[in-house]
Amino acid sequence: MARFIFITGGVVSSLGKGLMAASLASLLQARGFRVRIRKFDPYLNVDPGTMSPYQHGEVYVTDDGAETDLDLGHYERFTGVSAKQSDNITSGRIYQTIIQKERRGDYLGATVQVIPHVTDAIKEFALADTDDLDFVLCEIGGTVGDIESLPFIEAIRQLRNDLGRDQTLSVHVTLVPYIAAAGELKTKPTQHSVRELTSLGIQPDVLLCRCEHPLPDGERAKIAAFCNVRKEAVIPALDAESIYAVPLQYHGEGLDDEVLRAFGITDAPDPELSRWYDIVDRYNNPEGEVTIGVVGKYVGLQDAYKSLHEALVHGGMANRVKVNVKWLDAELFENEQELAANLEPMHAILVPGGFGERGSEGKIASVKFAREHRVPFFGICLGMQMACIEGARNTSGIADASTTEFGETKEPIVGLITEWMTKEGVQEREAGGDLGGTMRLGAYEAKLDGNSHVGSIYGASHISERHRHRYEVNSGYMDVLQKGGLHFSGMSPDGRLPEIVERPDHPWFIGVQFHPELKSRxxxxxxxxxxxxxxxxxxxRLV
Structure with a gap:
């Protein structure tokens, strides 16, 4: 039977509960345990798919087509365990399910209430599909005391009673702030946060204390005394040099040892951490560096491109180089002087995914710059579509080339897709339908041209990659675009949807309709x- 670890946060948001969950799971995994991580999000959106990246950061997409919280990206990157739709639940989805049942009469006339109906639905979600696991880590979004999270806190309180204390554990992540004027770390916010959690019926077993300065032994003992935990269960969590150093740091502070002790597990093998030491070594000891210009729309918030940034770092690790990412606002590049001044120092240019017309001309201009100056170019999702529009306008003679995403156009190089083939059959969407969950989402296969650049990069003839988009390159323009130098080197298995485009006459020019960053580790x-x-x-080396 799986053991459950419930992770809550207090004092302030953005303490890194998701990173903590991913790190702890990776440490347990390194000891040979089978793990899965789940995220409970208290907001009323059914999923984050319709939310602005400025509101919630990137939308992470799973193989089975779920639009989820970005923390699931941390979970996958740290454990290598592919997330599922069942690993992220929101208040919106819980209430939607309950209301649908009520309308059907499933409750047989009963009054539908938060307790037991909402809490039971949350518990069912937590327990589902866990038979083959050793540990299930459940992260509760938000901060203890938020009104939105109360049903989730109540649900895990009930689960601790239902499953027994030997099968459940509570980890609370708090802040121990440093007051510069006093020159002291203050434990009172942690005490108040634990008191709030305890008042809701949950006594934490382990406290993870985020702090900017080392936590003195006396302060650690004080927190333990006031919060009713063992001193060894008060784990300091200082800022790390990189997120990939966090698992080793937490292991050094005894987090995984304390978790196993609390479960009464005394015979677990020591963790095999060699791959984490290798990752940290590659990150800390590069043998060169490169600068990548990311020309995007949401560059004011790096969490909007979280997986993209991490995938670039991973690419650096593979080549043992430091990757300097320059976030460049696409709107500025509608001015040619700004374009040249910002892009000339770049060793490569990447245009990521996005939605809407704002900044599109700047992205197209960036593609043109990369093509003409023979700078390595990588276009992802909308970036691929902009590369096709740039090619249509400037190398295929279609001056009015555009996309129907931005309005009516005479030359719809990119258009709305209303049906496509899946393993389950044809999927259909209406142009004026709901926005949420109506895109081509999740893993789809593509067939590669064996003589192409991408064919040699993958070393395979068929691939599977994750998608999240509503518009596609219009296959009716493929012939004229190929005459202008673009080569469609990847297609959907039925040959209808362009998946990858490249320029054979360019050192490195590739656009992909999918999001490869979501599968990088x-x-x-x-x-x-x-x-x-x-x-x-x-x-x-050429510069």
């Missing part, structure tokens, strides 16, 4: 990112 960098960074390194 520090210990298994995605081949496209490893190759892209290698091309940037070659470019740096």
């Amino acid at each position: 520090p210990f298994d960098p995605h081949p496209l990112f490893a190759s892209f960074i290698k091309a940037a390194l070659d470019q740096s």
